[in-house]
Amino acid sequence: MSKIVILTGIPGSGKTSILTESVALLNRERKKTVSVNFGDVMFDTSGVAHRDEMRKLPQEKQIENQKKAAEKIARMAKKENVIVDTHCTIKTPSGYLCGLPEWVLKNIKPNVIVLVEAEPSEIKGRRDSDESRKRDEESADDIDAHQKLNRAAAISYCMLTGATMKIIKNRDSYLLDAVKELAGLF
Amino acid sequence: MSKIVILTGIPGSGKTSILTESVALLNRERKKTVSVNFGDVMFDTSGVAHRDEMRKLPQEKQIENQKKAAEKIARMAKKENVIVDTHCTIKTPSGYLCGLPEWVLKNIKPNVIVLVEAEPSEIKGRRDSDESRKRDEESADDIDAHQKLNRAAAISYCMLTGATMKIIKNRDSYLLDAVKELAGLF
Amino acid sequence: MSKIVILTGIPGSGKTSILTESVALLNRERKKTVSVNFGDVMFDTSGVAHRDEMRKLPQEKQIENQKKAAEKIARMAKKENVIVDTHCTIKTPSGYLCGLPEWVLKNIKPNVIVLVEAEPSEIKGRRDSDESRKRDEESADDIDAHQKLNRAAAISYCMLTGATMKIIKNRDSYLLDAVKELAGLF
Numbered sequence: 001m002s003k004i005v006i007l008t009g010i011p012g013s014g015k016t017s018i019l020t021e022s023v024a025l026l027n028r029e030r031k032k033t034v035s036v037n038f039g040d041v042m043f044d045t046s047g048v049a050h051r052d053e054m055r056k057l058p059q060e061k062q063i064e065n066q067k068k069a070a071e072k073i074a075r076m077a078k079k080e081n082v083i084v085d086t087h088c089t090i091k092t093p094s095g096y097l098c099g100l101p102e103w104v105l106k107n108i109k110p111n112v113i114v115l116v117e118a119e120p121s122e123i124k125g126r127r128d129s130d131e132s133r134k135r136d137e138e139s140a141d142d143i144d145a146h147q148k149l150n151r152a153a154a155i156s157y158c159m160l161t162g163a164t165m166k167i168i169k170n171r172d173s174y175l176l177d178a179v180k181e182l183a184g185l186f
Numbered sequence: 187m188s189k190i191v192i193l194t195g196i197p198g199s200g201k202t203s204i205l206t207e208s209v210a211l212l213n214r215e216r217k218k219t220v221s222v223n224f225g226d227v228m229f230d231t232s233g234v235a236h237r238d239e240m241r242k243l244p245q246e247k248q249i250e251n252q253k254k255a256a257e258k259i260a261r262m263a264k265k266e267n268v269i270v271d272t273h274c275t276i277k278t279p280s281g282y283l284c285g286l287p288e289w290v291l292k293n294i295k296p297n298v299i300v301l302v303e304a305e306p307s308e309i310k311g312r313r314d315s316d317e318s319r320k321r322d323e324e325s326a327d328d329i330d331a332h333q334k335l336n337r338a339a340a341i342s343y344c345m346l347t348g349a350t351m352k353i354i355k356n357r358d359s360y361l362l363d364a365v366k367e368l369a370g371l372f
Numbered sequence: 373m374s375k376i377v378i379l380t381g382i383p384g385s386g387k388t389s390i391l392t393e394s395v396a397l398l399n400r401e402r403k404k405t406v407s408v409n410f411g412d413v414m415f416d417t418s419g420v421a422h423r424d425e426m427r428k429l430p431q432e433k434q435i436e437n438q439k440k441a442a443e444k445i446a447r448m449a450k451k452e453n454v455i456v457d458t459h460c461t462i463k464t465p466s467g468y469l470c471g472l473p474e475w476v477l478k479n480i481k482p483n484v485i486v487l488v489e490a491e492p493s494e495i496k497g498r499r500d501s502d503e504s505r506k507r508d509e510e511s512a513d514d515i516d517a518h519q520k521l522n523r524a525a526a527i528s529y530c531m532l533t534g535a536t537m538k539i540i541k542n543r544d545s546y547l548l549d550a551v552k553e554l555a556g557l558f
Contacts, residue, residue: 059348063348089341089344089351092350094297094298094350094352094371095298095299095300095350095351095352095353096341096344096350096351096352097344097348097350098341098344098345098348100345101344101345101346101347101348102345102346105345111466112466112467113467114467148337149337149341151520151521151524152337152338152341152342152521152524153341153342153344153345155461155468155470155521155524155525155528156341156342156345156524156525156528157345158461158468158469158470158473158525159470159472159473159474159477159525159528159529159532160345160473160474161473162431162435162469162470162473164464164466164467164468164469165461165467165468166466166467166468167467185466245534249534275527275530275537278536280483280484280536280538280557281484281485281486281536281537281538281539282527282530282536282537282538283530283534283536284527284530284531284534286531287530287531287532287533287534288531288532291531334523335523335527338523338524338527338528339527339528339530339531342527342528342531343531346531
């Protein structure tokens with residue numbers, strides 16, 4: 001039976017590399033798997049012309065869009081494995097925002113929620129060397145606090161859904177181990 | 187549009203000072219804001235003559251009162267900003283009690299849940315010098331554990347409501363920074 | 373009025389010893405108390421012939437069984453105190469699984485959720501000396517992480533139910549203190 005795995009990780013965790021490699025590995029192994037970005041699905045189903053419009057919609061409309069996106073993903077998973085690329089919590093000027101509020105979780109019905117984690121110092125190093133993205137300067141302590149908070153958020157997500165919460169450590173030079181761990185969930 | 191911010195912080199965090207100063211600041215800036223204490227609203231709506239009676243009511247009645255108080259606060263917020271003064275979790279002889287159970291959260295529908303935090307040693311110092319209140323002696327480790335638990339509780343609250351979770355650090359001699367951070371949420 | 377206390381603790385926490393001694397103590401004190409193992413109740417109500425079959429049932433059927441077991445426990449607690457022996461979260465190959473998902477919690481309606489905790493080094497020592505059970509080798513850091521995650525899970529459980537979350541420390545040579553703390557909840 002096909003599965004839905006929600007993949008999360010803070011910027012610099014290496015989530016994207018793991019995702020790309022795992023999908024390739026799974027399909028080589030004939031385990032048909034697609035990855036979708038939650039924000040992209042939301043944009044597609046929202047009917048608005050530009051992404052910026054999405055955030056300006058009234059809150060009820062945004063919740064409506066999130067639900068529709070979640071339902072669409074649940075439908076996709078009837079035919080093949082789906083990895084949902086999203087955030088556990090997002091740091092905003094008003095504080096941490098849950099990437100997976102109740103109405104999203106209960107419509108996606110995930111099997112596993114994955115937290116890709118790395119040492120705060122490694123994350124900092126990756127962010128510093130990544131010139132393509134402008135990222136807020138965060139201290140190793142801030143990064144540590146964010147990762148810890150994500151564990152608390154994720155286990156709450158599991159309480160509502162029955163999903164398991166898998167921590168995948170993505171250490172520098174050990175990407176393949178992380179890729180195998182993610183692929184091993186299917 | 188007006189907002190509801192839930193303000194929490196353990197005894198000695200300096201929550202009350204921040205609250206008073208922020209409400210004054212916001213009203214000077216013509217952002218009409220009131221603060222309400224959740225326990226007070228509950229007492230007002232409960233119809234009982236004394237506070238002690240409230241805790242002796244059967245559990246269903248207490249839940250009923252909590253819901254009514256939450257609905258009343260939600261109605262207030264249609265006209266002006268509301269800061270709700272309450273606790274994230276409360277230490278009782280039977281263990282930690284959630285200040286914001288599901289039925290309260292879903293009726294208040296807060297925009298932001300604020301945790302006022304401070305260094306455990308600073309909190310301990312403030313408690314020791316505050317002779318007006320009798321407070322249980324807690325070690326810095328106990329204080330640290332309580333603050334960490336509150337983060338986990340708060341992010342669960344956000345999962346159910348879509349609120350953001352804002353951590354405001356209230357260091358000794360930096361009260362004004364904390365006040366500005368709270369006022370900045372409106 | 374009788375109470376329902378959910379008792380959790382990771383392998384090596386000493387949960388079972390505390391449970392046995394507390395039930396004996398409470399009954400000596402004429403506070404009628406029974407203990408039930410959640411897995412056993414589920415097996416009894418499931419109608420399957422062997423435990424292994426239970427895990428192979430389709431997910432909806434498993435959820436159904438969990439609900440039935442929770443309702444049965446809630447009914448038992450109308451006549452006498454019940455201590456429910458179960459897990460806060462369970463480590464599985466697919467990650468941590470919540471022992472108390474929403475549909476279990478809302479049907480049991482517990483008064484208190486207890487976490488029996490111990491120093492990671494003590495837990496490790498107890499596991500090493502327990503030859504009767506085959507347990508996965510976990511480092512003290514892994515044990516620490518699991519106990520921290522359980523606190524986050526437990527406080528989420530409290531948010532949905534209004535239960536309190538009680539941490540009982542079970543240090544080597546201080547079993548009686550832990551027993552008294554558990555019994556003191558009734």
